[in-house]
Amino acid sequence: MSVISYFLVVYEHEKPETRKAGFIYIVMTHIGTGFILLSFLILAGGSGGFGFEGFRASGPTMLPLFKDLAFLFALIGFGAKAGIVPLHIWLPYAHPAAPSNVSALMSGVMIKTAIYMFIRVFFDFLGAGVLWWGFLVLAAGALSAILGILYALVEPDIKRMLAFSSIENIGIILLGLGASMIFYANGSPALSAIAAIAALYHLFNHSVFKGLLFMGAGSIIFSTHTQNLEKLGGLIKKMPLMAILFLIGVLSISALPPFSGFVSEWLTFQSLLLSFSSGDSLVRIVLPASAAVLALTGALAAFCFLKAFGIGFLALSRSEHAEHAKDANRPMLLGMGIFAVLSILLGILPVYVIPFLDRITGTFTGTSIGQSISSGFPGTITMPAGQISMSAPSLFVFMLVFLSIPLMVQLMKGKKHGAVYETWGCGQPVSTARNEYTGTAFSKPVQIWFKNLYRPARELRAAYSVSPLIKQSFKFESRIGQVFENYLYIPVTGYILSKSRMIKFIQTGSIHAYLAYIFGTLVILFMFVIMGGK
Amino acid sequence: MEEIVFGSNIMQLLIALILVSTFMILGSTRLYSCVRAFGIQSFLLACVAGIVAFSTGKIDIYIVAFLTLAIKAALIPYIFIYIIREIKVKREIDLYVNISPSLIIGGILVVISYYLIRSINLITELSSFALSASMSLVSIGLFIMISRKKAIMQMLGILIMENGLFLGAISLTYGMPLLVELGIFFDVLIGVLIMGILIFRINKTFETIDTDMLKTLIG
Amino acid sequence: MFTLSSLGIVIFQVIIIVALAPLLSGMIKKIKAFFQIRKGPSIFQPYYDIAKLMRKDSVVSENVSWIFHAAPLISFAAILTAGLLIPIYISDMPLGFAGDLIAVVYLLALARFFTALASLDAGSSFGGMGGSREMFVASMVEPALMLSIFAIALNVGSTNLSFISQAVSSMGLAAVSPYHILAFVALFIIAIAETGRIPVDNPATHLELTMIHEAMILEYSGKQLAIVELTAMMKQLLVFSLLANIFFPWGIASEINAAGIALALVVFIIKIVILGAGMALVETSTAKWRLFRLPDLLSVSLMLSFLAIVSFIIVRGV
Known part of the structure; x- marks a missing residue:
């Protein structure tokens, strides 16, 4: 798997940075493979065979120490493939180097394979009976989620940004998975099943909206020949259809109702909230704390993708490239359109998806919960305790109703929008792209907030022409330190x-x-x- | 009897507010508001002592409550404000650890204190909140002493620790014997006075009360 | 399942939200003026403002796209949808099944997202600045908010708003516990940030460089501005009613009868006026904080919620 995707990454191998990306990728995945082999060797040592059945049989009989080791090695090994922090460094190199369709594939499928193996190894082979495993997975998830999105936020390269955001989403999935393992170890398989459904739902969503966004990024790059967000702008007028599809992806990944990300994040929050029915006080302190991390991640994700869409698509074009952009061609739009429709359907019809996921989670948590949580009247998901419920289709319909009232009023009046004039700039003529807020400036507050993490370096250079009072040119450079x-x-x-x-x-x-x-x-x-x- | 006192809602509320006042000290960058928050904390502590005195009817606890009010809630904050005014120190606290991480560390300390108290496991369930709070106060007080640069904050830190010990004592044994209690009050007061004088001296010698400057004193 | 009377409740709720929102805004201004020993405008001034804006034509920047025109309507719809989930005068919301407190948070986030998106649409630096700061503040608010929701849910065992207000009102005064108060204070700090009030944002400012919300909507005028302003007021009302009916739901009607509802409405108005007075007091007694000191304020809120959770666990001795 790694070797084939290595060739996909180095598809454009004539560029030196692509070769570097390929190298980092193959090294990291090989380290991962090494750890996976160690883990499997330990498992095989217990059973004497390399079949999955053998592993499954060996799980319960192994010594606790070997179990822990197998768990740790599997976490590191598959973690390197999934891109959890701090084993993530290949992702932001590999994605921008690879062609966009490959990125969509890698992000959509390959990372998920690692999650599949997590579930396989932790639940199926090892029996997931140890509490601290769950805490460790939860911590890895929280760390990946928060750091992934923090790096995505300050990244001007669209594809690197999307790659960092994949790290974030893996983190969110692991939060759900960790909660599931904790509940399982605590002996409440029903809660464990809900958390696992949340994780799988997010996994599924992520492949859809990330695929959509990568394809969108691909068609932007195809049309403008730049990956730099700061050079885009105004694309909503040049590529109107693409803009709508991209916006759907952005809204989904920002977890805004009624799009797909919202459902899975809601489910993840609820499964963290279920810690209250658990008897362990540490669980009841740690899970809310990780919910706070998830909330921060969600808000920063919205910030990040707001920036991506706002800077990339709105206002005026910031460069020649963006000026001459054309809408993507039909097949591209069709491909994105399918994903966009899927994204909306996943958002408003979760009740049809959950039973399907439930069949999967039922196999490893041993409990089927899908019928009881998703059988309510109009598409309502109901939690087992406290009458907690959420009906995505109803929310969607209410919003449409409230949206239609003012729209109808406007239509009846039949009046067009008012006078058109230049943008207000305190009386100065500012309607040029140079006066727009840049993406870097937009995310600057967060960069200052987390300056200990980013370790930003900046450089100011001024060139003077005649006197030191008259500046000829002014150059500003700012870089983010690569802490890891x-x-x-x-x-x-x-x-x-x-x-x-x-x-x-x-x-x-x-x-x-x-x-x-x-x-x-x-x-x-x-x-x-x-x-x-x- | 004990359970009624420490289980009652009003008592829990007071203890929670004492914790909040500690976090106010942690979360503030102004000397005055730190001193004010300390005053509030001592006042709340006096209230706790007052309630305990009321429910047990012991006269010495009344005296202790009154002394807490007079010395810790009034006199010591007054001395602090006097010192701050006299040495014309910059009113902003300099920190080694920023506010947000300090607060988070404070929260973690509370959790650790809780588990510590729980592991000792000799007290009734209901007073465990008071004991956890007292343990948190002691550890947060120490943390404040470590993480703040100004000498005044070191004084405040030690006083917070003292308040924590007081809370623990009163919730475990309804206060120590009056004589011991009086001794402690006297100690604290003298301590504050001596440290105050010391701060004046430090300020005079180094023209700052930033304890960072004391690093130059190494041999 | 869905009867005519519940339809009536829903429509009445929508009317109340739209009708009361400007009144709350006017009252806060009046109370603030009282604290500052000014006379202040009439409490009905926000109604006059909106009516006047509705009659005005709008001027639109030449750079904008459809986002700019759609954003106010989407925000309006999102806020009203959130309004359907929050108990205001009756605790058993007929549409309560559609979403819980977390859904409300995300609906508010949707409204904010589109307002911030529109701020970038005209290509003005002020708009971008406002949008950036708004999202920055939102990112600090969100974790604190979620933790305080967890603190509330811990006490009651649910995030369903109807359930919470019924449970708390049935507990009576026993509900006033340390964790209840701690979570309330935490959520009050969040409410200051969410409604853009003084230590965080100054709603009365007219200096572009210090504005957050005002900077975002700088390009709006006429009817669109009226909708934007109304949406902001509605959001404020919703945040206040969350505070009022989660923490002090006493007096809310539990079943449908005219007397109960009338009483509940009066009680509700008194509650939000008291909260508004508290807010005005905070606004009068503090100065606006520097943007980069706000993380300190919101981590205080975060820690209070955390303390609420921890103290719950300690007190209940789990």
Whole structure:
């Protein structure tokens, strides 16, 4: 899987940054594969076989220590493939380098495969009986969600932004999964099933709206030849249909009702809220705290995608590229249209989706909950306690009704909008793209708020012409520090490299020496077999 | 008897408010509002003592309640404000740890205190709130001493710790013997006076009460 | 399931929200003027303002797209939909099944999203500044808000608003517990931020550089401005009624009869006036905070909610 997608990432291999992205990608996924192998080896050690049935049988009989190790290795291994923080660094490189359709595929399917394996390993093989596993998954989810969206927010490159946002969404899915594991370990499979449904619902939604957004980004890049948000602007007039489809994606990912993200985030919140029926006081403190993290993530996601749409599509074009953009062609629009319709349907008809997901979660939590939570009158989802319910179609209909009243009034009056004039700029003529608020400025408050995380670097350069009072040009540069690369990866790789250099002397370059090594190894292996005496 | 006192709604409310006043100190960047919040905290503590005195009818607890009101809620804040005014210190607190992280650390300390008290497991369920609160006050007081630069805040921190101990004592044993209690009050007052004088001296020597400057005193 | 009388309740609720919203706004202004020893405008001034704006033609920027025209209507619809879920004069909302407190939060977020989107549409720097700050404040508010919702739900065991107000009013005075008060104070701080009041935003400012909400709607005029203003007032009313009927639901009608509803309405108005007076007091006694000190304010709210949850667990000894 990793190798094939490596070739997809390096599809445009003539660019050096693409090759770098491919390299980082393959290294990270290989590290992941290494850990997965370790985990499977431990599982196989318990059962003596490499089949999934064997793993399943070995789960209950293993020693707790080995179980924990298998869990940790699987978390790291599949976590690297899913892109959870801090193993995420390949995602923001791989996505912008890969063609947009590949990004859509990778984000939609590949990351999800890792989540599938999480569920397989944790629930199916290992039995998910340990409380702290759930807490660890929850913590990984919270960290990925918040850091993913924080990096997405300050990212001017559309595709990198979407990649960071994938990290965020994986985090949200893991929050649901973690809650599910916690409930399962606490012996309440019904709650566990609800949380698992929330996680799977979000997973499903994410593949739809992220696919839509990646395709949208692809057609923007195709039409404007730039990935830089700061160079777009005004696309809503140049690509009107694309803009509507992209807006649907944006509204879904921002979890606004009545679009798809809302349903799954609502379900995730509710499953965190269900902690109140749990007897463990730590669960009752930690789950609300992670709900606060989820709320922050949700709000920042709305901020981030508001910026993407507002800066990219509204107001005036900020560059020549955007000026000459054309709407995407029919097949592109059709592809996006299907995803957009799916996104809306997932948002307003969750009752038809939940029983379907329930069949999946039923297999590993052992409880079927779908009938009881999604059988209410007009498409209502009902929680098991406290009369909590939410009816997405009703909300949709109410909004349409309230929307139609003023619209009707307007239609009856039949009057067009008032006079058209330039934008207000305190009396100055400011109707040029240079005076628009930039994306960087738009997300600046958050950058200042989390300056300890971002470690921003800025540079101001002014060139003077005649006197120091008259500036000829002014250059402003601002960069975001790559905290994980600078403080985690570079020290670790540096350490490994320096250690590797120490044993480099065995690499002599002589073929005889290498043969001697092989011979030596063989002899040691023989000795091992003899000493083992079996 | 104990359960009635510490389980009653009004008592819980007072204890919750004491916690809130502690968070007001944590969440404020102004010296005056910190001192004010400390005054409020001591006042609430006096109320707690008053209620305990009322329900047990012990005269010494009345005296303790009155002393808390007079010394901690009135006199000490007054001394503080006097010091702040006299040495014309900048009214903003300098921090090692910013406000938002401080608040979050405070919240975590409360949770830890709760688990600590729960693990001791020798008190009744109902007074565990008071004991957790007292433990939180002690730990948050210490945290304030660590994370704030101004010498005045170190004084405030130690007083918050003292308030926490007082709350713990009164909720466990209805206060220590009067003599001990009086001794503590006297101690605290003298302590504040001495530290006040010390702050004057520090200010005179270094022209600041930022304890960062004391780093220059190493050998 | 859905009878004529419940339809009546719903329509009456919508009318009340639209009709009372400007009154609340006017009353807060009046109370604020009282605290500042001014006379202040009449409490009906917001009605006059809206009526006047309705009669005016609008001037629209040449750069805008359909988003600019659609945004006020979408926000209006989202806020009114949220209004259907919040108990105002009767605790058993017939449409309460359609969404809970979390859905209300997200509907408010939808309204905010479109207002902020419209702020970018005209390409003015002020609009962008306003939109950016609004979303910044929203990102700080949201976690605090969610935690306070959890604190409330912990006490009652639900996020269904009808359920909460019924449960709290049936508890009587026993409901006034530390966690109740802590969650209330936390939500009050959030309400200040949500309604754009002084430590966070100054609703009376006319200096572009300090505005948040006003900067976002700078480009609107005439009828559109009337809708935007009305939406903001409605949102304020809803936030106040959340505060009033989650924490002090006493006096709310539990069944449909004329006397009960009339009494409930009077009680409701008294409650929101008291809350408005509290808000006016805060506005008068504090200065507007620097934007980057606001995280401190909202983390106080966050910690209060957290304390509410922790103290609930300690007191109940779980």
